Amino acid sequence: MTMKIVFQKTSGLTDKPTHYCPGCTHGVIHRLVAEVLEEMGVLEDTVGVASVGCSVLSYEYFNCDMTQAAHGRAPAVATGVKRVLPDRMVFTYQGDGDLASIGISEVIHAAARGENITVIFVNNAIYGMTGGQMAPTSLIGQKTATTPYGRDVSVHGSPIKVCEMISVLDGAAYIERVSTHDVPHIQKAKKAIRRAFETQKRGGGFSMVEILSTCPTNWGLDPAESLEWVRDNMVPVYPLGVYKNKATGNL
Amino acid sequence: MGKVLMKGNEVIAESAVHAGCKYFFGYPITPQSELVAYMARRLPEVGGLFLQAESEVAAINMVYGAASAGVRVMTSSSSPGFSLKQEGISYLAGAQLPAVIVNIARGGPGLGNIQPAQSDYFQVTKGGGHGDYHTPVLAPASLQEIVDLTKDAFDIADRYRTPVILLGDGMLGQMMEPVEFTEGTEIRKFAKPWATTGTLGDGPPRTITSLELDAESLEKRNWDLQQKFAVMKANEIRYETYLTEDADYIMVAFGTVARITMNAVNKAREAGVKVGLIRPISLWPFPEKPFLETRDRVKGYISVEMSAGQMVEDVRLVVEGHAQVDFFGRTGGIVPTQDEIFEKIMMAAGGVTV
Numbered sequence: 001m002t003m004k005i006v007f008q009k010t011s012g013l014t015d016k017p018t019h020y021c022p023g024c025t026h027g028v029i030h031r032l033v034a035e036v037l038e039e040m041g042v043l044e045d046t047v048g049v050a051s052v053g054c055s056v057l058s059y060e061y062f063n064c065d066m067t068q069a070a071h072g073r074a075p076a077v078a079t080g081v082k083r084v085l086p087d088r089m090v091f092t093y094q095g096d097g098d099l100a101s102i103g104i105s106e107v108i109h110a111a112a113r114g115e116n117i118t119v120i121f122v123n124n125a126i127y128g129m130t131g132g133q134m135a136p137t138s139l140i141g142q143k144t145a146t147t148p149y150g151r152d153v154s155v156h157g158s159p160i161k162v163c164e165m166i167s168v169l170d171g172a173a174y175i176e177r178v179s180t181h182d183v184p185h186i187q188k189a190k191k192a193i194r195r196a197f198e199t200q201k202r203g204g205g206f207s208m209v210e211i212l213s214t215c216p217t218n219w220g221l222d223p224a225e226s227l228e229w230v231r232d233n234m235v236p237v238y239p240l241g242v243y244k245n246k247a248t249g250n251l
Numbered sequence: 252m253g254k255v256l257m258k259g260n261e262v263i264a265e266s267a268v269h270a271g272c273k274y275f276f277g278y279p280i281t282p283q284s285e286l287v288a289y290m291a292r293r294l295p296e297v298g299g300l301f302l303q304a305e306s307e308v309a310a311i312n313m314v315y316g317a318a319s320a321g322v323r324v325m326t327s328s329s330s331p332g333f334s335l336k337q338e339g340i341s342y343l344a345g346a347q348l349p350a351v352i353v354n355i356a357r358g359g360p361g362l363g364n365i366q367p368a369q370s371d372y373f374q375v376t377k378g379g380g381h382g383d384y385h386t387p388v389l390a391p392a393s394l395q396e397i398v399d400l401t402k403d404a405f406d407i408a409d410r411y412r413t414p415v416i417l418l419g420d421g422m423l424g425q426m427m428e429p430v431e432f433t434e435g436t437e438i439r440k441f442a443k444p445w446a447t448t449g450t451l452g453d454g455p456p457r458t459i460t461s462l463e464l465d466a467e468s469l470e471k472r473n474w475d476l477q478q479k480f481a482v483m484k485a486n487e488i489r490y491e492t493y494l495t496e497d498a499d500y501i502m503v504a505f506g507t508v509a510r511i512t513m514n515a516v517n518k519a520r521e522a523g524v525k526v527g528l529i530r531p532i533s534l535w536p537f538p539e540k541p542f543l544e545t546r547d548r549v550k551g552y553i554s555v556e557m558s559a560g561q562m563v564e565d566v567r568l569v570v571e572g573h574a575q576v577d578f579f580g581r582t583g584g585i586v587p588t589q590d591e592i593f594e595k596i597m598m599a600a601g602g603v604t605v
Contacts (some may be wrong), residue, residue: 014456045449047320050460059458065447067319068460072344073312076304080316080324081447083300084274088449106312109305 012038014063023216025180026054026122030061032190033120036197037064037089044090047081049074051103053095054128062093072103073156075110078117089200091118096137097127100160104136107166107208113207114171123163124213125234132218136160139237144218155184160228163210167243173205175244179212181230189228195245204246212238254429259419260285261329262394262430263353264293267325271338271438272351273299274324278306280332281365282421283355287327289499307332311339318348319459321406321446327353329414329421330371331362339415343381344476345461347445349408351401352386353417355424358584365391366584367421369506372561375416376535385480387487388416388534394428400532402436407442407487411479411517418534422507422586424564483536490538491530494520495545498527500599504555505531508587512555515592524600534562542569544584551599553576555592558582 009068012034020026037043046064050056052071059066069077074092082090099107099121107119126144127133133146137159141150174196178189189211196207212234214226221229242250257265264286267275275294277287285371287303294301304310310326317324328336333354343350356371358364375388387407389400397419404415447457463469493513495501504512519526529541529552542552551574554563563578570576579595581587 016578043450044452047447047449049316056462057464059460063456064455064458065449066458067316067447068346068462069315070312070338073308073315073339076309077316077319079302080274080276080310080313080317080318081320083302083313084317084320084322085448105305106309109309210446 010035010038012043012063013061016060018061019057020054023214023226024054025213028180028212029120029122029185029189029211029213030058031162032094032186032193033091033192034062035188036194040194042089042197042201042213045087046091047088049078049081049092051092051094051098053098055093055095055122056129058093068212072098072101073106074098074103075106075115075117075119077116079110079113082115082117086116089197091120091197093120095128096125096135098122099161100136104160108169111166111169111172111206111208114173116200116203116205118200119192119208121208121210122203122213123162123210123238124215126215126218128218129206132215139233161238163208163243166208168221170172171206172208172244173246174199174207176242177210177212177238177240179230179235179240180214181212181227210238254431256427256429256430257394258425258427259394259397260286260424261289262356263327263401263417264289265432266398267351268293269298269398269432269436270323270402271323272323272405273297274317274322275299275301276310276317276324276326278310278328278332279300280329282357282424282582283327283329285424286353286355303405304518307335308339311336314350315339315343315346315348318350319447321443321448323354323409325351326412327355329355329357330359330368332452333371335375337374337380340386341382341384342461343414344380344384344386345382346459347412348459349412349413350414351373351404351408351417351503351504352414354419355492356418356420356605358582365421367507367586368557368584369420369508369559370561370582371418372534372556372558375418376537376565384476386414386416387483388418389489390418390532390534391423392506392509392530394426394430398430398432406439411483416505420507430507430534470602476490483488483556487533488536488538488540489532490541491532492541493528495527495529495541497525499525499550500596501545501549501556502526502528502592503531503552503562504528504598505534505562506540508555508557511587511589512592514589515596518589518593519596519600522597524596526596527598531562537565537569541571542566546570547571549574551577553577553599555578555587556580557586
């Protein structure tokens, strides 16, 4: 009897077991990015740029050439790579502390330049690696290690909505926010990632997919509750959808 | 090609082009801005790329990206902007990426001013950023010397996979002198199998990182770096001596200050004082040999600097109390004059002022 292979692990990921906490959606997002790169047949032409935070070791998991950047600087590093190697696929993989706080300048200017790179922006509304401190994307009222009484607008300001901000820049070509809280949304997230990389492939300019993600460990919730928390609390603050798609005239 | 009259900042830029540097990421700051503007005009002519970054921080990280893609790349700044690049320089050193970073230093601390200074000596020679590392530092004293040392800087960077600092001061950057570029000199090619260019199906994926979470692995990486620094110390020391053979007193100065000091040495010789000059060209690795050879027979050394006294500490370290080590400096952007250095020599030589 011959067996037919109906499913196998993507070649876009290495065999190294990830260090992510149970219930964290980094693993899902890694797989989506890796599957897209594999399906597009560009793994060997890709250079990824890892950031600082929980995904700092992403260079051990993506099965392509990887460079590790300083905190927040991944879009600048990716700019250097892409300007030298314009025909390669170049992507950054960044969390919300890295991208929306210390690295907000680099991502804005990369977008403004229309840098032909793809930014995978994982937003879980908290600093995970350092132990659950407030991020610029933490929700109003959210309790974190540095907002033990909850995020207070009068003290900490309001969450930064990165897609809304970036999409007004002329250089931004494809900007979409997606979520990972259930299977249909994960499937949508993969399509968004694919469209972002396709934008880069045709030289369309700056593309970014913001992916709402979980942090069960620092939220103090179990994995199932965390997915519900994304759906019930994050999605209303961070509306899902395509914020910009130059190719379809969605400006 | 004959001699051309150029500004120091432009000579650095053109020398980099001659050294095969086609990528430059910059940010304006006085007194190095001509270098950035020259590259913006020049690099497209040679099929290269100039990009003005949004900050010095972004510029040095673009350099990191370009270096990881395997090309010769440069950025430049002046003291306050150079401080901003230090994080990136530490990462370049940790990830072992080659790049050339220019510092056309100005008065500090803080915003300081835009006059020439050498007060970034500690910063460039002692590592500057976090962690156990050094970067080779080359300090030209003339515009013609910039041509040679810029080429050397790129070769050292590639040979050892290290960031290299080219240190001048605002005077060197702003002054004009005739220089000659040798056409057709061969650009040394270094194989870079470590570069992350996309595997293109040729071998397994590569990683460039300065992260080693395992303590024993990071210690090993550090000892490997130290081993590399030891090889640099053996091979990359550059200095010049002037009238030191019979000298009772030896002046120590680098960069533009060495030229002023040399004039003061000549004047003191005319006045009958046996005085010489050691001019470190590589500030790190610091040239110890000319001191070890002379410290038991001279009466003293005088370090002359545009700072409150920084290189003098390295002079004391190598002289180890075998002779007197004295210091003369001006700071805040003041350039010491030949006459005040001459007076310092005459006082040391017998308490006589002229």
